[in-house]
Amino acid sequence: MTRTSADRMAAQEFPSAGELERVVPAAVRQRRLDAILAEPHRPHEHGLHEHRASIRPVVGPRRRLAPALLAVAVAAAVAIGAVVGVQSLSAPADPEPPAVSPSPACGTTHAPDAATLLNTLADCAAAHPPLREARYDYLHVRSLGSGFFEGGRGEELSTSETETWTAADGTGRTERRQPRGSSIEERHASELPRAEYPADPAALETFIRDREQRNRSEFAPAMEPNWFQMVEQIAVYSVVQPQVQAAALRMLATKPGITVDGPVTDGTGRPGVAISIPEEYSGGPARHVLIIDPATGWILGSEIIVLEAQSDVLLVGPPPAVAWSQLILGSGRVDSPTERP
């Protein structure tokens, strides 16, 4: 008898049939099926595309790149109340010059509260001209995390860069550069249609709330969307018009619990202003940080800063330090899946 290593692996069924039944017994499956069939069945209603977009395959890694500098800068800014005016930085999503002069307040990293800061940043974003029409949305994201870029085991912090070109129907191309090698993948039309976000804050909030509701399992507890994360996801997964970016910031400005952390420098040396909310990360206290370009209102990146050491969490340094983050290095619209803005 001759067996290959693949034969040997194939023979080791995992999980076993008994395990499947133990995890979800037949009676439970039937109850869940009944609950699903009781749900409205609306395949052709508006919103399906957006819904499917929200569950799209991961185009880029969700673990984010974190400049060690930022944790230090945030901590320093909080500690000493530093206020530093930051000057112009090119908008990552718009290579064209602004059609409208930005507000004199653009560039500020100081505000009495998060709502004031976010509304000012929204004004700066709204001052930019619309993105040009082009076939592909282009995004370039650099990430750092504990090894989960491909569903891995998290034994080390590592960086990854992903460039994606996505057409309206979801077709496109992905280039990944990771410690274990690079890859170029062609993507087929499937679950990746582009989301069309409303450009009005209230409409955007309703849009996201509806989408999250549709995404939620019948069996999951109802919960308020994490608005901070929703705004972050728009930036990381989508190329949006300036008016949509402004709407996202204005929507976020209405939410409680956001702290202005002040001026920071991201991992590429870009100046930004940080805002954050309390977060739990692997059971321990952390802060979820958004870094925004104060000159343009565009999001530069995000981070999770873990505040206390945890045995199973890898950090870039002693806590408080970054556990994961990502930087948006480029974003725009292009005509071909090899072109960069």
Added chain:
Amino acid sequence: MPDAGSERFTQLYRDHYDRVLAYALRRAPAEVASEAVDETFLIAWRTFPDLPDDPLPWLLVVARNAINQQYRRGKRRADVILLELDRIGTPHAAADLSESVAERAAVLQALASLSDLDREALMLSLWDGLAASDAARVAGCSTTAFAVRLHRARRRLRAALARFDEIDNTGPLPAVQEVR
């Protein structure tokens, strides 16, 4: 009285539930996997009947993303292959393991030692039972790219198994001969 759509969806649910659940349990702890599968079929129902003729790859992509969504919501990650290894013991740590358990442990340990891309390619092909074109779609790459990935992964699995067979005092199963 169920309508035709409900009956067809019920058939789809019964035909594919085990494979989607198994896919999820190979990549996430039971709590995360179970909830991800619920979400997957709920989304499938809302999308139904606009599903591909062969819906399994589509369902697995949705399940994968549902798992990732849960992680983003703060669910704790775990390497389920390592958990299974812990459960059954490692081949060189327990001298009294039965031959079949030792073989299982050797395979899992070899698999756990591979990169994430290698592991995913092997699981999609050997455990999820997908053809290369379907596996490529779930993996998010071209069929050609997947084939290359799988070839390399099989080579590294063979090398890893050989290493663990040497470590394991009980040795590989009798009459097992690796094809080079």
